[in-house]
Amino acid sequence: MNRNLFSREFRSNGLSLLIWTLVITALIMATMSLYGVFLENNSKILAMVSILPEGALQFKGISNVDDLFSVLGFYSANNVIYMLVLGSIYAIVLSSGILLKEEYNKTAEYLLAWPLTRSEVFFSKALVVYLNILIINVITTGAGYLTLEIFKKEPYSVDAFFILSFYTFLLHIFFVSLGLFMSVLVKKPRPITTMGIGLVLILYFVFTISNITESLSWIGYVSPYKFLSLDVLDPKYSIEWISLLYFIGLSLLLVFSAQRLYRRKDIYL
Amino acid sequence: MSTPAIDIDGLTKTYGRDRGIENVSLRVDEGEIFGFIGPNGAGKSTTIRVLLNLLFPSGGSARIMGMDVARESKRIKNLTGYVPSDACPYTSMETDEFLRYCSRYYPQVSDQGRIEELMQLFEVDHNRKISDLSTGNRKKISIIQSLLHDPKLLIVDEPTTGLDPLMQARFFELLRAENKRGMTVFFSSHTLSDVQMLCKRVAIIREGRIIKVEEIETLRKRQLKKIHVEFGDKKDNDLSALPGIEKMTIISDRSMAFIYSGEVDRLISELKDRKVNDITIEEPSLEEIFMHYYN
Known part of the structure; x- marks a missing residue:
């Protein structure tokens, strides 16, 4: 790791970290502030939900509509879109661009002519992305906890909340590693932001389809979302070893494969 | 014999089916200012x-100061500057x-004096946003960053693009001074006059292959001659049987100019039975010699 490169990268990505953190935090807070109104109108909500097509709730990771009326269930349903989808988009956009931008901005010809090994470049940049993901997760988890404490009407499982947040963090780590891996496979120097966003949305869509359609449930295993446990109201809700192994194992495999490929990558300008 | 600053042996780089460079071999001695010329797309930047x-590389090897460019890249870059x-x-x-x-990438750069010295030399404004600078001024920044750590080898790729003549002269003067202090310069350009002004030896690359490595003076003194002939009779003007004629320009039905790479004796004997009103034999310009190798 090179400290000079790390600190420059960290500073240059600071604004986007700030914007994404503010947007996601604001969305979480704004949505949770509606929880009281949501509870007051539960009969109208139930009537509205009853006319929705089967599976529409699944899109927000809800298996039982009653879950929405507990504060943690309500938080979790919104967390799916804000953190599991939006946060993952941030993770893949940041990670897929951090190495590639040196090529399409033509700064690689300078950076790689300075006394740095490819591994130093790779790990300095990867560390910036992982740190950004840690920061956004800590802040949004803090904001989520604060809103749960403010808007709760009854006790909820704080442990379940932190387990959900940990799953979210694992998912983001996976998408960071996937973004880094994708970026080292790209030969022509061009941004792959759209591809990254598309991939997150497709993987989420695949997961939803597999939940709705029983005959296609197997297809869900293609998506990392399938390995998340979102059933926060289950009293036995915990971190599953298989999920932990899946996310950590796959992330390590992707990131070290990316590093090995980057060490031998031809830089086209 | 000292270790060459650059030693390239049979270097090949292909891009799939596209040509990059093929079997490039050259040696740049320590303390030399070496020119590397060729048209755009010839393979200079790839090298x-x-x-x-x-x-x-797809094949062959390249060493800088005795170190392998792929395996000891970090050590090499600590001693090399690049524009x-x-x-x-x-x-x-x-x-x-x-x-x-x-400068923070180079452990040997401990103070900011060198930055100030080079900024003054190239008249670069302090604290100006790089996006607000002209191409020439941004080029000066590229040049300055390459010299901050007193490199033993400086590799420059088309360094004069965008520089005004005054700055070009100042840059060349600096290169000569640094060269006297021991710095080797590998000067890549498609502008022959730049290479001619600075370099002692030159390699000409074309379509990915080195076609000549020569001293600038030898290039100039090659057998190539620029001939202008004015015949007394238009029926005498056919010289197509004579080998070594290139770049033929027909000025009129009795007058022509061409570059001649054959023996002058042979030309004279070819002309002796014809009516020649006037003939001039000149040294061609370096540009013309250069084009001879290109074509």
Whole structure:
């Protein structure tokens, strides 16, 4: 790791970290502030939900509509879109661009002519992305906890909340590693932001389809979302070893494969 | 015999089915200012990018100061400066900020005196956003960053693009001074006059292959002659049987000019039975010699 490169990268990505953190935090807070109104109108909500097509709730990771009326269930349903989808988009956009931008901005010809090994470049940049993901997760988890404490009407499982947040963090780590891996496979120097966003949305869509359609449930295993446990109201809700192994194992495999490929990558300008 | 500054042996780089460079071999001695010329797309930048480990060779080897360019790249770069052909692209940074940032990569640069000295020499404004600078001024920033750590080898790729004549002269003067202090310069350009002004030896590359490595003076003194003949009779003007004629320009039905690479004796004997009103035999310009190798 090179400290000079790390600190420059960290500073240059600071604004986007700030914007994404503010947007996601604001969305979480704004949505949770509606929880009281949501509870007051539960009969109208139930009537509205009853006319929705089967599976529409699944899109927000809800298996039982009653879950929405507990504060943690309500938080979790919104967390799916804000953190599991939006946060993952941030993770893949940041990670897929951090190495590639040196090529399409033509700064690689300078950076790689300075006394740095490819591994130093790779790990300095990867560390910036992982740190950004840690920061956004800590802040949004803090904001989520604060809103749960403010808007709760009854006790909820704080442990379940932190387990959900940990799953979210694992998912983001996976998408960071996937973004880094994708970026080292790209030969022509061009941004792959759209591809990254598309991939997150497709993987989420695949997961939803597999939940709705029983005959296609197997297809869900293609998506990392399938390995998340979102059933926060289950009293036995915990971190599953298989999920932990899946996310950590796959992330390590992707990131070290990316590093090995980057060490031998031809830089086209 | 001292270790060459650059030693390239049978270097090949292919891009799939596309040509890159093929079997490039050359040696640049320590303390030399070496020219590397060729038209755009000839393989100059590819060669340089392999030397700097941006590209990995498909075949052959390259060593800088005795070190393998792929395996000992970090050590090499600590001793090498590089001016890329594109002007400084760090547009979000300010001039001083960028140069301080570059200097921090070199452990041997302990004070900022060198930055100040070079900024003054090239008349670069302090604390100006790089995006606000002209191409020429951004090029000066590229040049300065390459010299901050007193490199033993400087590789420059089309360094004069965008520089005004005054700055070009100042840059050349600096290169000569640094060369006297022991710095080797590998000067890549498609502008022969630049190479001619600075370099003692030159390699000509065309379509990915080195076609000649020669001393500039030898290039100039080659047998090539620029001939202008004016015949007394238009029926005498056919010289197509004579080998070594190139770049034929028909001026009129009795007058022609061409570059001649054959023996002058042979030309004279070819002309002796014809009516010749006038003939001039001149040294061709270096540009014309250069084009001879290109074509």
